[in-house]
Amino acid sequence: DIQMTQSPSSLSASVGDRVTITCRASQDITNYLAWFQQKPGKAPKSLIYAASSLQSGVPSKFSGSGSGTDFTLTISSLQPEDFATYYCQQYYSYPPYTFGQGTKLEIK
Amino acid sequence: EVQLVESGGVVVQPGGSLRLSCAASGFTFDDYSMHWVRQAPGKGLEWVSLISWDGGTTYYTDSVKGRFTISRDNSKNSLYLQMNSLRTDDTALYYCAKDQSHRGNSYGDCWGQGTLVTVSS
Numbered sequence: 001d002i003q004m005t006q007s008p009s010s011l012s013a014s015v016g017d018r019v020t021i022t023c024r025a026s027q028d029i030t031n032y033l034a035w036f037q038q039k040p041g042k043a044p045k046s047l048i049y050a051a052s053s054l055q056s057g058v059p060s061k062f063s064g065s066g067s068g069t070d071f072t073l074t075i076s077s078l079q080p081e082d083f084a085t086y087y088c089q090q091y092y093s094y095p096p097y098t099f100g101q102g103t104k105l106e107i108k
Numbered sequence: 109e110v111q112l113v114e115s116g117g118v119v120v121q122p123g124g125s126l127r128l129s130c131a132a133s134g135f136t137f138d139d140y141s142m143h144w145v146r147q148a149p150g151k152g153l154e155w156v157s158l159i160s161w162d163g164g165t166t167y168y169t170d171s172v173k174g175r176f177t178i179s180r181d182n183s184k185n186s187l188y189l190q191m192n193s194l195r196t197d198d199t200a201l202y203y204c205a206k207d208q209s210h211r212g213n214s215y216g217d218c219w220g221q222g223t224l225v226t227v228s229s
Contacts, residue, residue: 034215036153043203043219044145044153055217087153091215095167097143097155 002026002090006100012108017078021103023071023088032092035064035073038102039084047086048073075105083107110134110218112204117223124194128223130187130204138162138182141207143216144189146200146225156202157189161211172198194227201225 003026013019023033031051036044046055048064051071061076075082088100116128130142144156157178158167166178177190187204201224205216 032214038153043221044216045219046208046215046217049208049215049217089153089155089215091213094158094213095155096169097158097215099153099155102152 001096002029002093002098004088004090004098004100006086006088006103008103009101010104010106012106013078014108015078015080018074018076019078019105021073021075021086021088021105023066023073023100025069025071025090025092027093028068029090029092031067032090033064033066033071034089034091035062036087036089037082037084038087044087078105080107110206112206112218112220114202114204114220114223117202117225119226119228120194121229122194122196122227124227126191126194126225128189128191128202128204128225130220132185132187132204132206135206137180137185139210141209141211141213142178142180142187143205143207144178144187145203145205145216145219146198147203147222148197148200151200154200158207158213159187160213191225194225196227199225199227 033051035048038044052064111133113131159178175193179188201222203222206218208217
């Protein structure tokens with residue numbers, strides 16, 4: 001199974017900040033990586049697919065990059081609605097599809 | 109607009125059985141694979157199962173293999189998860205998700221709100 005490791009597990013930031021979350025795969029997944037946002041009590045929402053493609057309707061403040069084993073999600077100019085938990089998921093090799101453990105983004 | 113509505117989650121005793129349903133609308137259901145993903149209380153996301161657009165291929169995570177069965181009825185735009193021999197560690201919010209790829213397998217681009225399964229004596 002491919003293991004996905006996110007860092008950091010939690011992150012404190014202020015409104016207006018730019019933050020970066022990292023996701024590392026245990027083996028090469030080319031660009032078969034998605035990012036999700038989950039707010040408390042809500043279903044996950046797809047943000048990014050194919051490592052760097054923005055899901056329709058997602059604001060351009062979200063961006064993804066990387067290939068192979070190392071990936072990043074960057075959120076620019078944080079707003080209160082961006083504070084949530086973010087997950088990466090690989091869909092290169094399955095079963096199983098695997099998620100990272102999540103990164104909780106909190107207001108400083 | 110894509111809508112996915114899960115149902116069937118209840119409190120069940122260890123060893124019991126349950127069938128979850130997911131009613132889909134707003135897209136051509138029989139063109140897309142479908143996923144079940146679960147989230148234990150306070151924990152992260154765990155992929156459970158996938159069924160191909162035509163129902164011909166299914167995949168499971170190891171911990172549910174032999175106990176859970178995914179199925180679909182394309183005439184009813186519905187997805188199901190039959191859960192047998194339930195264990196306490198199956199306690200979770202279960203989401204259904206539509207696959208992004210037309211007649212392929214990739215990631216879930218649209219998710220329902222989930223249905224809660226609690227396995228407890």
